[in-house]
Amino acid sequence: MEIKIFKNFFKKMFNNLYKGKKEIKLGFYGPPNAGKTSLANRICKDFTGEEIGNVSKIPHETRSVQFKEKVEIKYKGKSMTFKMIDTPGIATKIDYEDFLKYKLGKKEAKQRAKEATQGIVESIKWLDDMDVVVVVLDASENPYNQVNITIIGNLVARKIPVLIVANKIDLHKADIKKIESAFPEYDVIGMSAKYGKNLEEFYETLFKLSKGK
């Protein structure tokens, strides 16, 4: 009997230790060109010294899911370890001709469009595997976009905690209030991933949402 109690005690202690060091799968979702990779890069650079992927002004720069494992984020004496998952932007349409405006050749534009469609399918498949998701929106764009609503609706249906980042608040047209009123039930944090603005508030909320994951 006593041996059994001891066994259970050590088993529980070991499980708790293991649980504490578990990697939390943190996904970055959102429409194309909202700044998902810029934000993921900013975090990865701060805590690992390395970036997760390339950024570009041309939409759909991220066309496959990118990872950075064991990113230990330290904030106010606490630390949590994340597996960062940067996903391609989700859209309902892709037209290779849109890429021609960015001076890409026709062949390159067609290839980019093809890869972008595959990236969207991959992003959607990954939705099931996330522990916490940061939905990155461009604060200078209209938030009432069905893609945003659909992504968030899916995360809620799957009971995955959601943090909305209103990115690009450094832009003149940025309007965080519009995003807050579009998604009143969620934490919305105004940020500039480019300039590292408001990261403290971001980490605070991220830690709060990731607790118990």
Next chain:
Amino acid sequence: MSKKDFGKIKGFSIQFLPYSEIKHLDSTERIRKILGIVLGNNILMIQGRLKPEEETRLIGDTVAMIDHIKGFKGIELAVIAGNGNHSILDNFKQKLVKSLSGGDLGAITIIGPATIVKEIKRNPKKIELFLNK
């Protein structure tokens, strides 16, 4: 499923699909029915809305078709529903109606091929459909 040449639009129609038409279909059949109508160069208005997982599946399935159907560039999609600022009693009533009817009948879903529908602009008070020239 008719696969018209999406590069050359000669016309389109607007179709309304009552919820009763898709109520008894499973997710796969619902999406197949919707895509069948949209791929026929139609703007589709559905009474009610799809489940969140059906919406993402619709996006995924549609995007996967882009490279396989000549001229097809995807869809424009919008759901018009209440703004969610209801009292507890209103929310309870809505949930009761949803569970009895099997869907959110107060919503309208608009889906159109991107070659016809350039953009669906929406804000809490209005929705605007912009068509391609």
